[in-house]
Amino acid sequence: MASETTFPALFLDGKTAASHTVRVQVQQEGITITGHGASRRWKIADLTIEQSLQDGLAGEFSHKAHPDQQLIVEDKEGYRALRKQIREVQGVRIVWKLPLMVVTILAILVLSVSFAIPYFAASFAPHIPKSLSAKLGKAVFAQYIAGKKSCKNPAGQQALEDMLRHLQPASTVNVAVIQRGQSNAVAMPGGYVVIHSGLISSAKSADEVAGVLAHELGHVHYHHSMEHILRAFGNGLVIDMLTGGGGGFIAAGSYLLETSFSREKERQADDYAVRLLHERGVSSAGLAAFFSRGDVHENKKPPSRWVPYVSTHPDRQDRIKAIQQWKAPDVKTYAPILSDEQWQALRQICSKS
Amino acid sequence: MSHPPSLSLPPASETVSATRKSMLSYDGEIGAIYKIWIVNFLLCLVTLWIYRPWAKTRMRRYIYSRFMLDGVRLQYTGKGGELFFGGLKVFGSIFLLFALLGAGEGLLRIMMQSESKEVPTIVVVVSSFIAFLSYAVYFMLFYFGQYASRRYRLSRTKWQGVRGAMVGSAVKYALSGMWHLFLNIITLGFIMPRYDMVLRMKLVRDIRLGQQHCRFKASDWEKLYTVHIVTWLLAIPTLTMSRFWYRARLNNQYFKSMNAGTLHFDSVQKGGGLMWLFMGNLLLFFSVVGIPFVVHRHAKYYARHTILYGSLEGALLEQVADHGGGAGDVIGESYEGTIDFDMGII
Numbered sequence: 001m002a003s004e005t006t007f008p009a010l011f012l013d014g015k016t017a018a019s020h021t022v023r024v025q026v027q028q029e030g031i032t033i034t035g036h037g038a039s040r041r042w043k044i045a046d047l048t049i050e051q052s053l054q055d056g057l058a059g060e061f062s063h064k065a066h067p068d069q070q071l072i073v074e075d076k077e078g079y080r081a082l083r084k085q086i087r088e089v090q091g092v093r094i095v096w097k098l099p100l101m102v103v104t105i106l107a108i109l110v111l112s113v114s115f116a117i118p119y120f121a122a123s124f125a126p127h128i129p130k131s132l133s134a135k136l137g138k139a140v141f142a143q144y145i146a147g148k149k150s151c152k153n154p155a156g157q158q159a160l161e162d163m164l165r166h167l168q169p170a171s172t173v174n175v176a177v178i179q180r181g182q183s184n185a186v187a188m189p190g191g192y193v194v195i196h197s198g199l200i201s202s203a204k205s206a207d208e209v210a211g212v213l214a215h216e217l218g219h220v221h222y223h224h225s226m227e228h229i230l231r232a233f234g235n236g237l238v239i240d241m242l243t244g245g246g247g248g249f250i251a252a253g254s255y256l257l258e259t260s261f262s263r264e265k266e267r268q269a270d271d272y273a274v275r276l277l278h279e280r281g282v283s284s285a286g287l288a289a290f291f292s293r294g295d296v297h298e299n300k301k302p303p304s305r306w307v308p309y310v311s312t313h314p315d316r317q318d319r320i321k322a323i324q325q326w327k328a329p330d331v332k333t334y335a336p337i338l339s340d341e342q343w344q345a346l347r348q349i350c351s352k353s
Numbered sequence: 354m355s356h357p358p359s360l361s362l363p364p365a366s367e368t369v370s371a372t373r374k375s376m377l378s379y380d381g382e383i384g385a386i387y388k389i390w391i392v393n394f395l396l397c398l399v400t401l402w403i404y405r406p407w408a409k410t411r412m413r414r415y416i417y418s419r420f421m422l423d424g425v426r427l428q429y430t431g432k433g434g435e436l437f438f439g440g441l442k443v444f445g446s447i448f449l450l451f452a453l454l455g456a457g458e459g460l461l462r463i464m465m466q467s468e469s470k471e472v473p474t475i476v477v478v479v480s481s482f483i484a485f486l487s488y489a490v491y492f493m494l495f496y497f498g499q500y501a502s503r504r505y506r507l508s509r510t511k512w513q514g515v516r517g518a519m520v521g522s523a524v525k526y527a528l529s530g531m532w533h534l535f536l537n538i539i540t541l542g543f544i545m546p547r548y549d550m551v552l553r554m555k556l557v558r559d560i561r562l563g564q565q566h567c568r569f570k571a572s573d574w575e576k577l578y579t580v581h582i583v584t585w586l587l588a589i590p591t592l593t594m595s596r597f598w599y600r601a602r603l604n605n606q607y608f609k610s611m612n613a614g615t616l617h618f619d620s621v622q623k624g625g626g627l628m629w630l631f632m633g634n635l636l637l638f639f640s641v642v643g644i645p646f647v648v649h650r651h652a653k654y655y656a657r658h659t660i661l662y663g664s665l666e667g668a669l670l671e672q673v674a675d676h677g678g679g680a681g682d683v684i685g686e687s688y689e690g691t692i693d694f695d696m697g698i699i
Contacts, residue, residue: 012514017563017670019513050430055415056385060428068672070514101437102400109401237448 007078011035014068024071026081029089033071044089053079109238117234125227130190133226137190140225141174144186144194149350151177151197156349159342160195163210166337167280173220175213179350185212187219189226197350203290206338206346211273211287218272224265270319274326283334288323291316376616376665379656381419383649389415390645406440407433416652422512423665430516431509447494454487489531496530497523503556508675512562518673521559529555542585546577546603553607562613564668571610577602597631598624608659614669619660630654 004027011022011033022035030043042063050070051060059079061071073079156177164171173191180196187193193216195209203209219225274284338346393408410433417429500523507517533548550571560567580602587595601622608620634650637643 014514015672017513017515017665051414051428055389055411056382057414057418068514068516102403105403106401237452 005078005081007073007075007081009033009075009078010072012068012070012072014066014070019072022071024073024078024082026078026085028085031082044085047082047086047090049083049086052083059083112238113235117231117238121227121230121234124230125223128223128226133223134190136229137188137192137225140188141176141192141194144188145176145178149179151179151350153345153349153351155345156347156351159206159338159346160349162342163206163213163337163346166282167210167214167276168217171217173217177349185216187216187225189223189229191220193217193220200347200349202293204293205286205289205336206343207283207286207336208290209286209346210282210337211277211284211290214273214276214282215269215287217276218269219265221272222265222268224269227265266319267322270322271326274323278328278332280337281332281334282337284323284326288320291320291323375660375662376423377656377659377661378421379419379652380421381416381649381652383645385415386412386645386649390648403437404433406436409433410436412648416648417510419652420656422661425513428511428514429506429509430511431505450490451487454483454490457483492531492534493527496527499530500526500556500559503560507560513670515563515670515672517563518561518675519556519559520561521555526552526555526559546574546581549603550574550577550606550610554610557611560613561673562616562669563673564671565614565616566668567611567613569611571606574606574610577606594628595624597628600624601627612663615664615666616661616669617663619662620658621660622658626654626658 004025006023006025009022009024011020012018013020020036022033025032025034029045030041031047033040033042046064048062048064048067049059050062051057053059053073053076059073059082061073061082063069073082160175160177164173164175173193175193175195177195177197177200181198182196183199183202185193185195185199193213195213195216199212200209203212270287273287277284277287336343389412393404393411396404397408410429410431413431414429417427420427500519500521504519504523507519510517530552533544533551537544537548554569554571557567557569577599580599584595584599601624604622604627605620608618611618630650634647637647637650
């Protein structure tokens with residue numbers, strides 16, 4: 001320090017509510033506080049900046065050993081000189097503390113959300129007792145169909161049951177159709193699958209519906225819904241622990257992470273579907289044709305470079321390509337999964353008997 | 354800018370003459386609040402809300418410093434880091450506790466619902482106990498938090514270098530809170546004035562301003578029953594707006610009942626004013642960009658309607674020993690402080 005700086009300040013002794021006007025002299029290793037008939041010397045190494053001179057507030061300094069004693073500095077030049085001296089002697093660790101903490105926390109967050117939680121969710125999901133996932137699935141299913149019309153035309157239900165039995169003869173999966181315009185199907189924990197009537201009306205053949213059903217059976221087979229629930233729970237827990245309760249912004253961030261997880265699982269379910277269809281002598285061309293028409297609910301969004309990331313399903317073209325390029329391990333003759341009569345009955349599942 | 358102490362402050366031994374003119378004033382500026390809020394908001398965004406404790410602290414430092422007691426500004430000495438790490442410890446433990454209780458109770462419930470098996474009585478008893486325990490813990494934490502957050506804020510509020518403190522037990526307060534809540538529930542809310550006053554009394558009696566004990570001497574508070582019952586009956590037709598009149602009377606009674614030695618408190622809140630403050634703040638809050646106005650309006654309202662009079666002398670001017678207010682006390686921060694302003698007393 002080239003020259004010593006002297007400036008006025010207020011000194012609070014920390015014992016009584018009395019303030020004293022003092023003069024502070026900043027030197028190389030310490031400061032001298034002179035006033036109220038006394039003089040005291042504080043080492044620079046012992047000083048703490050309690051409050052920066054910002055937001056209309058005066059700067060506040062205290063002594064590490066006597067934190068109740070405070071020096072209130074309104075003089076800008078004096079404040080800067082003292083702060084500079086403290087930083088020179090003590091280093092700038094205060095400046096790096098927050099960014100370092102933010103980076104560390106973000107690293108923990110990213111590692112937990114990307115690796116640890118997915119790993120534990122995938123490991124635990126298959127081991128959740130069937131009775132537990134069935135109860136959970138029943139509750140989710142009830143909530144999902146609440147207030148919506150269930151399609152229960154007996155002939156249509158029989159056709160759907162025949163389709164399921166054809167794909168999985170010993171299946172314990174519950175499949176229901178609800179009246180909703182969107183072309184969509186959902187798999188839930190405990191083996192519950194809901195198909196929207198819009199999907200059946202937009203399908204050109206029973207094989208297309210069978211393709212989508214086989215895809216949902218893939219989700220059921222791999223316990224994807226349970227994994228998703230465990231993962232969402234884990235993510236919420238970690239984020240809340242790190243932030244002390246987050247907000248909508250964080251929820252949105254978590255959703256984006258969730259969907260990238262789903263894309264991987266969707267590919268897995270597609271793969272399961274083509275294998276199952278082939279094994280049961282049903283052509284996977286129906287599934288590919290269904291996707292290629294772009295009737296699937298999530299693909300109705302306008303094309304954008306963000307679509308693959310915000311969609312809960314992988315990019316349509318990628319899916320079609322993967323299905324078409326799938327190499328069957330053996331040669332089979334495919335036959336339609338339902339007769340024309342059954343297909344017509346399925347199309348009428350939402351009509352009254 | 355003129356932080357804190359005015360240079361012409363009277364020496365410690367000199368007392369301020371008693372007067373009914375309020376010794377409390379607020380001179381915050383909306384421009385300054387807006388500036389702090391925008392910087393905080395942006396920093397919260399880029400740090401995925403991790404900056405929140407520091408943001409809260411920064412706003413509090415400004416708002417507290419704009420309150421003057423007898424012409425001398427208050428100081429808030431809390432730090433973002435202690436809120437953050439305290440939160441990490443406290444909320445981490447709480448989440449873990451609730452997750453374990455929830456999982457245990459959920460599993461047992463599912464076992465109970467199983468149609469194929471006979472449910473053992475012990476499972477029913479244990480499951481019900483866990484469910485009860487979860488609710489008890491939740492309410493316990495709520496009241497504990499009310500106390501702890503006041504302890505935290507008071508221990509970090511200084512006037513002329515002399516801080517506040519709370520010297521009692523947050524656990525005792527929480528137990529008392531739960532007991533009075535129970536009484537309130539079984540009387541269908543009839544004893545609410547008693548519930549409100551007793552809990553406030555328990556808080557106030559533990560407050561120290563400097564070495565000065567705060568006293569709470571409620572008189573005439575039974576009159577609150579009339580306004581309570583009338584506003585309760587009118588709650589449905591007025592869409593609960595009538596309750597603002599009860600709240601205003603309660604707040605007035607609360608301040609009138611307390612003193613800290615020679616420093617006395619009074620309050621002149623009115624139902625209409627409180628309703629206007631609340632409804633306006635609600636609209637501003639949901640507009641998001643209006644949040645700084647919420648902070649400003651709230652501070653202004655309380656400064657205008659709370660009267661501090663008497664004199665600052667004796668124990669009020671002597672430093673109090675540090676009575677905690679550490680990391681664990683941030684527990685209350687999740688329940689309160691949405692608008693970043695509440696000093697623990699007003």
